Amino acid sequence: MKNKIIGITLCMLMILTTIPTVNCRELPTSSPLPSNSIQAVSSAPWKEQETQQIDQKVQEIIDKINETLIRNFMEHLVGEIGNRYTGTEGCENAATYISQQFQTMGLQSTYQNWSAKGNSLLSGYFHGRNVIGTQPGTNPDETIIFNAHYDTTKKTVGAVDDGSGTVGVLTAAAVLSQYTFKRTLEFVTFSGEEQGTLGSHAYARDLYDHHLPVLVEFNADMIGKATSTETGKTMRLQLTEDAGWIAGIMENITTEYDLNFTITRWQTIDREAKDGWSDYCQFTQLGYESVVVWPAEWDPNMHTIRDDLSNVNISYLVNMTRHIAATMAILADMDIGYPQLSIAHPRFGKIFVDDQEKMTYRYKTPILIGETTIQANVIPGSSPLEKVEFYSDNILLQTDTEGPYEYLLNSTSIGIHTIKVIASDTMGRNTTAEMKTLYLNRLKN
Ligand SMILES: [Zn+2]
Numbered sequence: 001m002k003n004k005i006i007g008i009t010l011c012m013l014m015i016l017t018t019i020p021t022v023n024c025r026e027l028p029t030s031s032p033l034p035s036n037s038i039q040a041v042s043s044a045p046w047k048e049q050e051t052q053q054i055d056q057k058v059q060e061i062i063d064k065i066n067e068t069l070i071r072n073f074m075e076h077l078v079g080e081i082g083n084r085y086t087g088t089e090g091c092e093n094a095a096t097y098i099s100q101q102f103q104t105m106g107l108q109s110t111y112q113n114w115s116a117k118g119n120s121l122l123s124g125y126f127h128g129r130n131v132i133g134t135q136p137g138t139n140p141d142e143t144i145i146f147n148a149h150y151d152t153t154k155k156t157v158g159a160v161d162d163g164s165g166t167v168g169v170l171t172a173a174a175v176l177s178q179y180t181f182k183r184t185l186e187f188v189t190f191s192g193e194e195q196g197t198l199g200s201h202a203y204a205r206d207l208y209d210h211h212l213p214v215l216v217e218f219n220a221d222m223i224g225k226a227t228s229t230e231t232g233k234t235m236r237l238q239l240t241e242d243a244g245w246i247a248g249i250m251e252n253i254t255t256e257y258d259l260n261f262t263i264t265r266w267q268t269i270d271r272e273a274k275d276g277w278s279d280y281c282q283f284t285q286l287g288y289e290s291v292v293v294w295p296a297e298w299d300p301n302m303h304t305i306r307d308d309l310s311n312v313n314i315s316y317l318v319n320m321t322r323h324i325a326a327t328m329a330i331l332a333d334m335d336i337g338y339p340q341l342s343i344a345h346p347r348f349g350k351i352f353v354d355d356q357e358k359m360t361y362r363y364k365t366p367i368l369i370g371e372t373t374i375q376a377n378v379i380p381g382s383s384p385l386e387k388v389e390f391y392s393d394n395i396l397l398q399t400d401t402e403g404p405y406e407y408l409l410n411s412t413s414i415g416i417h418t419i420k421v422i423a424s425d426t427m428g429r430n431t432t433a434e435m436k437t438l439y440l441n442r443l444k445n
Contacts, residue, residue, distance in 0.1 A: 102133030119196030164224025
């Protein structure tokens with residue numbers, strides 16, 4: 001057994017050096033929002049199933065998010081504190097300020113310290129603090145996360161990037177904290193984003209390692225940029241493949257609460273992409289669902305001295321924040337229609353030998369040595385589950401109609417395989433979970 005493992009391990013290490021590293025970083029110069037790439041994603045069945053009534057609580061939340069609140073946070077964070085380059089006094093002052101605000105709102109405020117090497121464009125180690133404000137739910141089965149990054153590049157006060165997202169998080173927290181919800185809300189601000197999403201890497205890994213169920217992560221970056229009447233009423237969403245029904249809630253809100261935005265489903269997030277444009281990629285690479293909120297136009301002032309308070313469209317930021325906060329409020333109380341699904345075993349970022357977790361390593365692709373059980377964690381939605389299917393490289397391996405939902409992977413393999421699980425309910429709604437693995441298994445007798 002041991003010799004076999006050593007042999008396989010050597011082989012594994014040779015292959016390992018060829019696994020592409022999946023890094024995220026905000027693209028420093030090119031536009032993440034080329035207007036010619038707007039694509040409508042086909043509409044999902046949510047429209048029939050998830051329509052909302054006007055809800056007094058949601059209407060109040062929308063009304064309470066106003067310019068006074070937004071301006072106040074913006075003036076402190078961007079006007080008074082100014083530059084927030086990770087590791088500087090400005091960045092630390094911003095963390096302290098955000099934490100004080102969370103405490104004032106009655107949230108549980110915690111810091112998460114991190115240190116990490118910068119991305120390929122930057123040398124050296126960076127250190128920082130993420131600031132987390134938690135609002136516990138009354139029946140906290142899943143958490144809803146809203147995050148932005150409070151750090152900036154050098155020589156800018158980062159009003160739009162990402163003072164606007166951070167102010168959005170603070171404002172949503174200030175208003176939502178006045179209400180109670182079934183699900184837990186987590187308001188998170190990261191540093192180290194500009195060095196390669198370093199703070200969010202630490203946060204998402206920690207979240208994942210604590211097995212905390214997350215319904216969705218909202219990422220807001222540069223949500224205060226609009227210079228025309230048209231872009232001032234338009235929002236672009238980047239979504240994971242199963243987050244379409246959440247975008248649907250946002251689309252209903254804009255009509256039913258007279259916000260009258262055009263919401264474009266701009267792009268489906270590629271979980272395996274080498275680069276992401278903001279912190280969301282640290283979540284999506286670990287299998288979480290994400291809704292990334294972008295403005296409708298590119299900001300030529302990004303990362304320059306011109307990204308100051310005059311660069312922010314305050315009323316646009318108010319409305320962008322209203323959409324996110326109202327969606328969170330609805331999600332936090334509603335009965336979820338779609339089944340929820342995750343791969344419980346194996347785990348991203350781990351090495352398994354004969355089905356036992358042996359160690360954590362830096363890459364997210366799990367290494368599976370020997371027979372491995374694929375276990376799906378399924379929470380039914382509003383309709384009964386019909387089936388759970390297991391696939392490897394799009395070949396159907398097994399269909400389960402009742403739990404436990406698991407499949408023993410014991411074929412001969414040395415290579416990369418993508419495990420996919422699809423849960424379907426009797427209404428025909430499906431949810432998918434995928435995991436790219438390096439799977440090494442000996443010949444069977
Ligand atoms: Zn940014």
